Amino acid sequence: MKKNKISSNEDIYDDYSTQRFPKNKRDPMWKVLMVQIGGFVALSQFMLGAELGYGMNFYHAVLSTILGSVILQFISFGLGLAGQKEGLPTSLLSKWAGFGTIGSAIVGLAFAISLIGWFGIQNSVFAEGVVQILNTITHSSLNYQLIATITGLLVTFSVIFGFKGLSWTTNISIPAFIIVMGFATYNMLKGNSLSHLATMVAPGAAMSMSAGITMVTGNFIVGAIIMPDITRRTKNGRDVFWVCVIGTLVGELGVNIIGVLMAHAIGSKEIMPIIYQLTGALGIALIVLSSVKVNDMNLYSASLNVVNFFRQVFKVTLNRSVMTVITGILGTVLSVIGLIDKFQGFLTLLGVVFPPIAAIMVVDYWILKTDRKILAVSRHKGELPQTSSKLPVMTVIAWIIGILVGQFVTWGVQSINVLFASGLTY
Secondary structure, three states: OOOOOOOHHHHHHHOOOOOOOOHHHOOOHHHHHHHHHHHHOOHHHHHHHHHHHHHOOHHHHHHHHHHHHHHHHHHHHHHHHHHHHHOOOHHHHHHHOOOHHHHHHHHHHHHHHHHHHHHHHHHHHHHHHHHHHHHHHHOOOOOHHHHHHHHHHHHHHHOOOHHHHHHHHHHHHHHHHHHHHHHHHHHHHHHOOHHHHHHOOOOOOOOOHHHHHHHHHHHHHHHHHOHHHHHOOOOOHHHHHHHHHHHHHHHHHHHHHHHHHHHHHHOOOOHHHHHHHHHHHHHHHHHHHHHHHHHHHHHHHHHHHHHHHHHHHHOOOOOHHHHHHHHHHHHHHHHHOOHHHHHHHHHHHHHHHOHHHHHHHHHHHHHHOOOHHHHHHHHHHOOOOOOOOOOOHHHHHHHHHHHHHHHHOOOOOHHHHHHHHHHHHO
């Protein structure tokens, strides 16, 4: 039998992807919080705010954000606290939180696929920014597909060093993003009064509150579910609470409001035209830099989930850095073929498929406590439980019912319906 311990060299590259994270290697709260804020203070969040602002007035867009964020807070904290307590990433935690061996592998693979999609969308924006800057400087027309390929591969290789590399890029890119947002907001308010932007009619086709809330939850539902990937590095439950609350207030609500106002001011939901009009080429350059860190996070978590999938299904332990390269290449291909054009549909799909996973895990770990005893025993020994179910039938049923409710029930809020239907069924 393989030992759970790995060499210090492997620690750096594999990042304890298939083990409990050691308590003596946990990070201070501020360091984990910076990574969490980095996940919100990003182009994808700004894109969501612009989408909401283009189809809603200010009041409805902010209300959609608040309601969607409250839903995510319960999920984020519940799963994040479980991850901190057990020291396990989400895909491994799910094995003893409702999904069993095969189910956890399927969950991990589903996460990896969605995160690769996010990588493709973020890399598309990254590449578009580079193309716009270089075209402005050289007065030529560069090939987007070529630039997207180069940027995708550059980001991929920056993630190989795991969480340490992730923290490094976050420390640079968060200030860059905040500088751009501050400058853009200043220029926006120079030409428009705040009261006018907050009371004007949405410039685009009307969007319903239900659709808005579902987009908000879809935008970060995967991030909420994979919270244990980050919080397993925290030292206590209080740290988890502040990581969840501060991250959401600063990122989800703050960036969304700015995105809504800018969509109203410019009359567009397209990110690069908005940034370019308000900040010029320098703003585009800083936004390009800021997009690196969220794609670091996407590939980091995707690689953890793929490693777990192969270990559970094929009994093969793969190195996380190798999986990072493979998933990064797949995400790059998606950006080259134009996944960004399907952004709204992508968010809606995530808002239906993934909430059942969160509901089942929270109900199983905190209410039913199916495997809490064997987790506690193994935790004291500093190892993983030696037994688990394969794939509970009730889990499959609850997941399917949640998806069907989200797809076919038209009243109420889609994502809330999904959460309650799957949680209560389970």
